Amino acid sequence: MSQASFILSAFDLNFWCSVLEAKFTVDDPATLQAIIDADIDDDPDFAGFYSIDPSELNAINQRFDVGFDPASLNLPEIEVWLERARKGRSIRDVPYLVHTNFELPLMLEGRKKLARFTDVLPKTEEAFDRWVEKGLFHKEVFLEPMPASLKPYVIDPDHSAVRDVYYTLKGEEWRIPAMNLLWKAGVGWNEHFERLEGMLFGYEDWQIDWWIAHRNKQSGGIGGVPFCCTVDSEGLKWMELAGFKALPTLAEIQIHIYDPDDDTVTAALLAEDESAVALALFKLSLEMQRKLLDGNTRGPWQINRVQIPEINCHLKRQVDVLFRQSAP
Template identity: 80%
Template sequence: MGGEGVLHKEVFVEPIPEALIPYLIDPNHRAVRDVYHTLNGEEWRIPAMNLIWKAGGGWNEHFERLEGMLFGYEDWQNDWWIAHRIEKSGGFGGIPFCCKVDSEGLKWMELAGFKALPPLAEIQIHIDDPDEETVAAALLAEDECAVALARFKLSLEMQRKLLDGGTRGPWQIDREQIPEINRHLKRQVDVVFRRSAP
């Protein structure tokens, strides 16, 4: 290697879009500077990382796995991290939401492979706090027909629609609106809390 260092360094400076400048805390801060380091010979990781970040469409577990691979994590480490994030907050990107389902709704979701919320009746969507199991238990306790709590993530577009006006829910979603919610699901629906059988 001669007198060269072990690391390769690249610096990217990207101007902040004009539309965001009025919202900056420091009006003199006009660019974002990213500094990347790789081992010499592994410079390809930098454009690959930039490509992942610019792919758009919302961050998900597939992007997270690719990023982990570029950081050099082994498959088992990426598997553990993704399973941990899904268990704690329902996956990557955005706010976790939840709703109660009755036994018919739970059966419908099982038959649908947990790819959709049941279109059987009106549902009430809440923001899910993965650190508050007591809240989940309380939601089920207040409705004797509810047997489980379903957690899901929505596209950024649908999150904005729900949160428009600054409300934190809950939101009443009627049967006609459920297909639209289902079109905006980012991944499968997880059943995170089941009522124990009497």
């Protein structure tokens, strides 16, 4: 493994948020995995979150000179967590405080109007319920049968229902049926739904604008997995004439999952295709994603010319062009 950055967090169980963090770099993550006794075969990329006990924290501080001291906060209930810093995907890269894991203090300050949890952990629910009992929050619970389309992906066979828990500030109860209606609209998620959801949660307009623009730039739009394929000069001209609203139907294409954090892989796709002049980035409806994946969740997927018109009928937004280069 190469050098990597990690984050230690002190999580306050009363206010259900991180109250202290420290970022540090290690030359070989395997040495850190040895300290926390993580199975490197189960998590070779160190992608998981790990609960750190006092002896492990002491070893990390000594080995990597972190100086992380949550005990100095003198808070009654704290857990320490370790995660790998993710370039380009972390909510810490956003220029405002994302509500995730800060729902409770932001609601108590009145800055967040609504919180929604699906199959919430008992500890999280207990933390919010305390404020329901004190009369500050309103709570509603919805139980829905597990959709048939999701049953094959459920780990626990006894998990037959989806449990949604909503909390609002008193006086903001109207947001719950509005959010519930939004999620039951029955169509694919898009920028308009994303904007409405952000407004119901309590984000400011400029924050929603930034988020949508960022998602469009990084992964080709809101909702779903981003896909990409190479196109030659004729295919690029075809897309230009189509107003970038469709993929070219001139020849078969090979579709890959697009990773916005790994330029080397996407650049390699261009290098492997001698006729390629650009990489097309697009998103598909959930219906088409399921049909496309069909037992192959990693790709690539070979799409013949006859299938491309159907793919085009399920595009969620315009096709973006990345890594444009001169014709070979």
